[in-house]
Amino acid sequence: MKRIAIRGDLLEVTADPGFGGTQSSKVRFDADHWLLIEDGRIAGRSATEPDAGWTRHDHKGRLVTPGFIDTHVHSPQLDVVASYGAQLLDWLNTYTFPAEMRFADPAVAARGSAAFLDALLAHGTTSAVVFPTVHKTSVDALFEAASARGMRIIAGKVLMDRHAPDGLRDDVAQAERDCTDLIARWHGRERAAYAVTVRFAPTSTPEQLDMAGALLAAHPGLYMQTHVAENRDEVRWVAELFPRARSYLDVYRQHGLLNDRAVLAHGIWLDADDRALLTDSGAQIAHSPSSNLFLGSGLIGWTALQDAGAHVTLASDVGGGTSLSMLRTMADAYRVQALQGVRLTAWKALYAATRGAARALHLEHEIGSFEPGTLADVAVWDWAAGPVATHRDAVARDLHERVFAWMTLGDERNLAATWVAGRELYRRPGA
Numbered sequence: 001m002k003r004i005a006i007r008g009d010l011l012e013v014t015a016d017p018g019f020g021g022t023q024s025s026k027v028r029f030d031a032d033h034w035l036l037i038e039d040g041r042i043a044g045r046s047a048t049e050p051d052a053g054w055t056r057h058d059h060k061g062r063l064v065t066p067g068f069i070d071t072h073v074h075s076p077q078l079d080v081v082a083s084y085g086a087q088l089l090d091w092l093n094t095y096t097f098p099a100e101m102r103f104a105d106p107a108v109a110a111r112g113s114a115a116f117l118d119a120l121l122a123h124g125t126t127s128a129v130v131f132p133t134v135h136k137t138s139v140d141a142l143f144e145a146a147s148a149r150g151m152r153i154i155a156g157k158v159l160m161d162r163h164a165p166d167g168l169r170d171d172v173a174q175a176e177r178d179c180t181d182l183i184a185r186w187h188g189r190e191r192a193a194y195a196v197t198v199r200f201a202p203t204s205t206p207e208q209l210d211m212a213g214a215l216l217a218a219h220p221g222l223y224m225q226t227h228v229a230e231n232r233d234e235v236r237w238v239a240e241l242f243p244r245a246r247s248y249l250d251v252y253r254q255h256g257l258l259n260d261r262a263v264l265a266h267g268i269w270l271d272a273d274d275r276a277l278l279t280d281s282g283a284q285i286a287h288s289p290s291s292n293l294f295l296g297s298g299l300i301g302w303t304a305l306q307d308a309g310a311h312v313t314l315a316s317d318v319g320g321g322t323s324l325s326m327l328r329t330m331a332d333a334y335r336v337q338a339l340q341g342v343r344l345t346a347w348k349a350l351y352a353a354t355r356g357a358a359r360a361l362h363l364e365h366e367i368g369s370f371e372p373g374t375l376a377d378v379a380v381w382d383w384a385a386g387p388v389a390t391h392r393d394a395v396a397r398d399l400h401e402r403v404f405a406w407m408t409l410g411d412e413r414n415l416a417a418t419w420v421a422g423r424e425l426y427r428r429p430g431a
């Protein structure tokens with residue numbers, strides 16, 4: 001048996017802390033403990049140093065968390081991060097579609113997927129729900145790169161048969177064949193899972209949406225991912241394209257696309273009926289605050305979603321979002337709530353980026369916590385980087401203050417090491 005022990009300040013959120021206060025019974029913090037890993041899985045924790053039968057990694061004074069789960073991110077969009085001056089629909093046409101075209105080339109897709117996953121790991125993210133491109137080869141490349149790293153990746157071929165440029169459109173029959181092949185090859189293989197991936201309602205015909213719904217019905221256990229109600233011009237366009245739907249979200253319901261494995265990015269412009277539909281279906285909103293601020297999309301009503309009982313997880317949405325860092329994502333989520341007079345604790349943010357995401361994805365047995373038996377996907381962090389954050393950390397009076405300062409001031413420069421299933425796949429030089 002392979003035994004590994006990682007020393008540090010162990011932090012996890014054990015259940016949804018809601019929009020409660022900074023003192024929470026849902027937080028487990030074991031300062032200066034050893035996290036014990038056996039054959040790639042969490043075995044427990046120890047206050048004392050384990051014996052020489054364990055390979056010990058001493059990160060005393062560092063923070064140790066479950067690896068982050070980014071529930072919505074685009075593998076081909078590292079090329080368009082930080083693109084100036086556009087809202088969603090312009091941004092897609094001007095920057096994003098041309099970049100995605102390049103992933104038609106298998107060599108570009110292979111290089112891009114490897115670089116993308118290494119970048120996730122270098123930001124402390126060990127699992128992700130990912131949009132590659134319309135090209136089948138982009139999905140194979142991503143899953144192959146994920147398999148080489150042992151990462152939990154949920155992804156699928158992007159479906160788009162209209163309102164997209166040449167080279168970036170499929171058709172219903174070809175898309176169905178590609179999806180069926182990819183499902184057979186990847187779904188349930190190692191840590192891969194297939195997601196039926198409708199880009200968003202405007203880029204699929206009703207016939208393609210029906211095909212996507214039929215795939216979900218034929219293969220229980222598949223995920224579904226798409227975008228919904230991100231931008232006001234987009235919402236107006238969907239109302240024109242689908243006049244018989246009650247709302248944007250209702251388009252997906254009508255085509256059999258909403259279930260408890262559906263991951264819908266954004267969900268800013270929803271009403272009470274939409275929120276009830278989310279709750280009834282068990283679908284989750286992948287809240288992408290960095291993207292929502294950067295593209296000027298709007299401010300999500302997280303508390304209304306919470307009150308309705310809907311799942312909300314956190315996502316970078318790179319390249320609409322400007323950073324793969326889930327610390328920055330949590331800090332942006334705090335700002336989005338602050339603009340609406342709501343306080344987002346570090347606990348709620350951390351939950352949405354770890355265990356809450358695992359739960360909404362039905363993967364709590366595998367990721368998101370330090371529960372014994374889950375896979376050892378772990379991130380090790382400096383509490384602070386640089387003199388200002390180091391000072392702020394030193395004067396913090398309680399645990400929430402300290403974790404909140406880490407999340408607000410920190411980013412990937414705080415990351416010391418990332419482990420996936422008990423293998424160290426990233427270590428900062430010198431850490």
Ligand code: GUN
Pocket residue numbers: 074088092096199200227230291317320
């Ligand atoms: N809606 C449809 N496609 C996209 C995309 O690539 N990024 C974002 N943020 N929204 C979308």
Ligand code: ZN
Pocket residue numbers: 072073074227265317320
């Ligand atoms: Zn997106």
